[in-house]
Amino acid sequence: MNRKGTGAVKGKEKNPSENKKGASFQVKENTFLMEFLMAQMPGKSRSKIKLLLGRKQVLVDGKPISQFNHALTPGQKVEISKGMQETYRAVKQARELSIVYEDAELIVIEKPAGLLSIGTEKEKRATAYSLLSDYVKQQDPENKIFVVHRLDRETSGLMMFAKSEEIKYHLQELWVNTVIERTYIAVVEGYVKEDEGVISSYLVEGKTFVVHSSQNPKAGKKAVTNFKTLQRKRGYSLLKVNLDTGRKNQIRVHMQDIGHSIIGDKKYGATVSPIKRLGLHAQQLSFAHPLSGKKIFFESKIPEEFLRLFK
Structure with missing residues (x-):
């Protein structure tokens, strides 16, 4: 089904800034964003203001703006808040x-x-x-x-x-017996030579919340990842990944283990981010219903930004 x-x-x-502390200014005359911020924050250098803009920590009427020459009109609201860009994106x-x-x-x-x-x-x-x-x-x-x-x-x-x-x-x-299939689609750096393969190791999370892989059974919990290479093009590989176990960051760590980090995954060795997000998508989920025991299957589309890399 x-x-x-x-x-x-x-x-x-x-507005995502409602729950965040930060400066807020009202625009009273026609001007440009950089000039306005320089006037409102005389203690900030031009380079520091550019840094705020680059990090999308400046919002105009609730939307992050990075252009220093963005035109402002009377009545608009300009806000500055640390870490705002992540919250804004999440709400959107x-x-x-x-x-x-x-x-x-x-x-x-x-x-x-x-x-x-x-x-x-x-x-x-x-x-x-x-x-x-x-x-x-x-x-x-x-x-x-x-x-x-x-x-x-x-x-x-x-x-x-x-x-x-x-x-x-x-x-x-009963996760192992209940879940029949968990399939992910991953875009990784480089050309994966193998058409299919199995990655097995023991994973443990360090003090900095980074998961480490080891072949020592005493070093962590066993993790097994199966993969199949679907496409190779433009310096990337498109993989279908199935999990035998469900450890934290398992796919991300195992892709790093074989020298093909997931694109956009700087935490686990990626050097490029062509689609400005992590190249990992949970595409299929199949499990036995907890009451009826009936098998249920779900499948979502592969993200279009993944596929564009292979056209």
Whole structure:
């Protein structure tokens, strides 16, 4: 069974700067952004202001602006806030979150790249969990959702949530037997010589939250990744990846292990970012329904920005 497009979860129309501390200025006359910022922040050098613009930490009427010669008109609002660009992007991406499947026990969504699966100390609201929680509470304020598994912030694709703690524990405890298939599409640097292969190692997370790979069984938890090379072109390879295990950052670490880091993955050795995001997408998810035991299969499209690299 493959059910799609049953609905969409909309993010709240809210300026992401409302929950962030930062300077705010009102424009009173026609001017240009650099001139305005120099006048409002006399203690900042031109180079430092350019750095703020380059990092998209300057917002005009709620939108990040990087052009120093951007024209301003009276009544506009200019804001500066540390780390604003990530929150703005997450809120924007959250509006694209779609529900692929829903029943009384489960919700399967397609998460866009750039959106957190669950909250962090810095970001609580612009997450898949928060958006879905708001969605189910619209039906009944007592409704809740529970995270079954996660995707990295920059990974897009299929993700499953439970509607009760009982279903969550059932899925997690029987994960190996319940999940039939988890398939990812990855774009990696360089030409992978093998048409298919298996990567096996032991993974452990370090103090800096970077996962390390080892062949020592005592060094961490075993991780097994299967891959098949679909295309090679323009210095990149398109891979289909299946997981035997589901460790944190498993695919990202294993691609680095074979010398072909995922594009955009600076954390694990990537040197290029041609599509300005991580080249990893959770494309297929198949599992046995926790109550009926019936096999359910979902498949999402390969992101167009991935495919453009191979045309």
